[in-house]
Amino acid sequence: MALTGLEIYKLLPQTNCKDCNYPTCLAFAMKLAAKQADLADCPHVSEEAKTKLAEASAPPIRLLELKGSEGEFQVGNETVLFRHEKTFFNRCGVFLRLQDSLSADELKEKVAEADAYHVDYVGIDLYLDGFAIEAASGDPKTFGAAVAAVAEKTKRPLILLAATPDLAKAGIEALDETRPLLYAADADNWEAMAQVAKEAGLPLTVRAETLDELADLTGKIKEAGVEDLALDPSLSGYLDSLHKLTSLRRLALKENFRPLGYPVITFPGSTESVDAAILAAEQIAKYGGLIVLDEFDPSTLYALLVLRENIYTNPQKPIQVQPGLYEINDPDENSPLMVTTNFSITYFSVANEVEGTGRPAWLLVADAEGMSVLTAWAAGKFDAERIAKDVKTFNVADKVPHHKIIIPGHVAVISGELEEELPDWEIMVGPREAVDIASYLKSMWTT
Amino acid sequence: MAVEIPKEKWTAQVRKVTIGATSEEGGTRAKTLTVGGESALPFLHYEGSFPNKPALAVEIRDRKPDDWSPLLLDALGETAEDPAKWAQAAEAMGADLIYLVLSAATADGNPNTPENVRAVVRKVLDATGLPIAVVGPGQAEIDNELIVPAAEEADGERVLLGVCEEKNYRTIVAAALAHNHLVQSKTPMDVNLSKQLVILINDMGLPLERIMMDPTTGALGYGIEYGYSVMERLRLAALTGDKMTQQPMIVDPGAEAWKVKESKVGEGVPEAWGDWNRRALNWETLTATTLIHSGANIVILRHPENVARVRKVIDDLSSATT
Numbered sequence: 053m054a055l056t057g058l059e060i061y062k063l064l065p066q067t068n069c070k071d072c073n074y075p076t077c078l079a080f081a082m083k084l085a086a087k088q089a090d091l092a093d094c095p096h097v098s099e100e101a102k103t104k105l106a107e108a109s110a111p112p113i114r115l116l117e118l119k120g121s122e123g124e125f126q127v128g129n130e131t132v133l134f135r136h137e138k139t140f141f142n143r144c145g146v147f148l149r150l151q152d153s154l155s156a157d158e159l160k161e162k163v164a165e166a167d168a169y170h171v172d173y174v175g176i177d178l179y180l181d182g183f184a185i186e187a188a189s190g191d192p193k194t195f196g197a198a199v200a201a202v203a204e205k206t207k208r209p210l211i212l213l214a215a216t217p218d219l220a221k222a223g224i225e226a227l228d229e230t231r232p233l234l235y236a237a238d239a240d241n242w243e244a245m246a247q248v249a250k251e252a253g254l255p256l257t258v259r260a261e262t263l264d265e266l267a268d269l270t271g272k273i274k275e276a277g278v279e280d281l282a283l284d285p286s287l288s289g290y291l292d293s294l295h296k297l298t299s300l301r302r303l304a305l306k307e308n309f310r311p312l313g314y315p316v317i318t319f320p321g322s323t324e325s326v327d328a329a330i331l332a333a334e335q336i337a338k339y340g341g342l343i344v345l346d347e348f349d350p351s352t353l354y355a356l357l358v359l360r361e362n363i364y365t366n367p368q369k370p371i372q373v374q375p376g377l378y379e380i381n382d383p384d385e386n387s388p389l390m391v392t393t394n395f396s397i398t399y400f401s402v403a404n405e406v407e408g409t410g411r412p413a414w415l416l417v418a419d420a421e422g423m424s425v426l427t428a429w430a431a432g433k434f435d436a437e438r439i440a441k442d443v444k445t446f447n448v449a450d451k452v453p454h455h456k457i458i459i460p461g462h463v464a465v466i467s468g469e470l471e472e473e474l475p476d477w478e479i480m481v482g483p484r485e486a487v488d489i490a491s492y493l494k495s496m497w498t499t
Numbered sequence: 500m501a502v503e504i505p506k507e508k509w510t511a512q513v514r515k516v517t518i519g520a521t522s523e524e525g526g527t528r529a530k531t532l533t534v535g536g537e538s539a540l541p542f543l544h545y546e547g548s549f550p551n552k553p554a555l556a557v558e559i560r561d562r563k564p565d566d567w568s569p570l571l572l573d574a575l576g577e578t579a580e581d582p583a584k585w586a587q588a589a590e591a592m593g594a595d596l597i598y599l600v601l602s603a604a605t606a607d608g609n610p611n612t613p614e615n616v617r618a619v620v621r622k623v624l625d626a627t628g629l630p631i632a633v634v635g636p637g638q639a640e641i642d643n644e645l646i647v648p649a650a651e652e653a654d655g656e657r658v659l660l661g662v663c664e665e666k667n668y669r670t671i672v673a674a675a676l677a678h679n680h681l682v683q684s685k686t687p688m689d690v691n692l693s694k695q696l697v698i699l700i701n702d703m704g705l706p707l708e709r710i711m712m713d714p715t716t717g718a719l720g721y722g723i724e725y726g727y728s729v730m731e732r733l734r735l736a737a738l739t740g741d742k743m744t745q746q747p748m749i750v751d752p753g754a755e756a757w758k759v760k761e762s763k764v765g766e767g768v769p770e771a772w773g774d775w776n777r778r779a780l781n782w783e784t785l786t787a788t789t790l791i792h793s794g795a796n797i798v799i800l801r802h803p804e805n806v807a808r809v810r811k812v813i814d815d816l817s818s819a820t821t
Binding site: 134266302306395 | 502
């Protein structure tokens, strides 16, 4: 359990020396309890107090860090069950699994293709987090060669799916200067696997059929000296995943149950009769940590990466763009003027469409407090008054002497009021959806 | 080590709502649809009871839509030409509810008429034994003009009428009261607005057992997280005893997902978007399944393949043994 300010105060020197830049030790303790200060700021604290405080302040889900030769990846440290309570912090990983039964050339080709995958979503670059290489051959030499082949084509973090110490070692030896995740220790091999992980200083996955066995194993492995762990709770489908992952998250957050306070690795494609895309989506929303896919299919990957972005967006900070008058394709005084809101998804949907038409246009992005067109309109943040105000604020009339403004079709009802607010302007009602902008401009705007 | 699974103790449950009436109940439906009644968060069978699975509504139109994705129109084929055939096809897909959306204008461009609406509603009722919903095109005046005759024609069938919004609900609620129907109460992604409209509708005398709550959603990539979180908050409030949030929820991932560029457009889009048809199917399915996890009791779908795809997930999640 997290300590209160007073409990922390008892562990501090209580000298009020101010070296931490707080007036008293109690004030510093309160800041520590609120996680707004760092214990390292106190130069006088005892080692014993440090250990106790570190234990108490350890996050309920331990952070797991993986490193590729360049890329880094972090997962864990989550603090809430529902995103609206605060936010989900560290995006769950999306990895691609490949088998060492493929030839080196096949592996390289597949990795190069998937590694090059990038897709833009509202200005955010989305891509795979890394690769998981499976020692399907059971042969250390083959596996080592496969890992080396993969590492040649990607700098992203790796997961070594190697179930024996010899295989794991062969994989580790094929890599240098990286921090892959080892997979997996179970009831039969945990001692040897923990030994390998300890020697190499690498994180280790722990796998068991039940949460009871899983908690037993993590305890033993931690005692053996490996602290950075991931959990594989052996999931068997949508419901099993929902139940086990919900229980794991609740155990960590509500009970502060350390033996299961680690990120979870899942393989949605492993269960027959399950639609891997749907199970992966479930795990993005419901408590997955590292999600290992079996197929590289952009039409699924794009959807999953967007979903992850949506679920992990901080609900307290809607993604917004700066209000203002935006120029698209180098507009002049004859170019059409369209107005929309400053919710980033809305802005990018509209801006991308207009850009795609190849036509020059002005886009007035009104200050609707980061809400979409309909939401903002319903909340009174995107009405005639607001639009008229922004037309003036951003000196729109100087740029477009034609005085025609195209409003989103969803707010057609405000055109009358807007005529009153902007008496010498012509109000045109555009399409409801951004996707129809091209055909609208084609038929309605001839210059 | 015996790990004790944490369980939440909820104090209340989601209200049960039944759509449709059999001949014993004053209608002509072969079966009815009951949703709601659960006493825990979605599918956590170990801490509550779930008397009713989430249901699938399939959207049909009174005429072939002009602006649907060609992928959808291809998949529907000639069934989209005729509401009766479309209703039967939806039933064959595995729909629990036929969700009939009326158009503002007829195919020749003239305004839709009460006579046409009566004829279409009659056709659909005759074509299927499933319960139905009838909603207007989403423009207040036209909605009212079209929903009243629909309600009269389907008198006693316990049809779900819509869409009630804050600025336009009275006429539709009055029609539901007069002809023994239910209503869909739709508000823009806000917990308090959801509650408020349920209260206003209830104040007109419509029992809570006849109100479906539609908190509105965005498609994947287009604001789904807002709808998702509002639904989670509404459901948490319902389970902790906030009475006016206890209506079962209906959302429309079909309409939302099929109007976005990812589903509508196959050319001139980034290669990284992948195969158009698979992407479009994923868009609707993942929007729907994500919302089911946040508490949706009815999701409205459009594509026949996705009805089967989502049905399987719901069946798996609803099986109490793991």
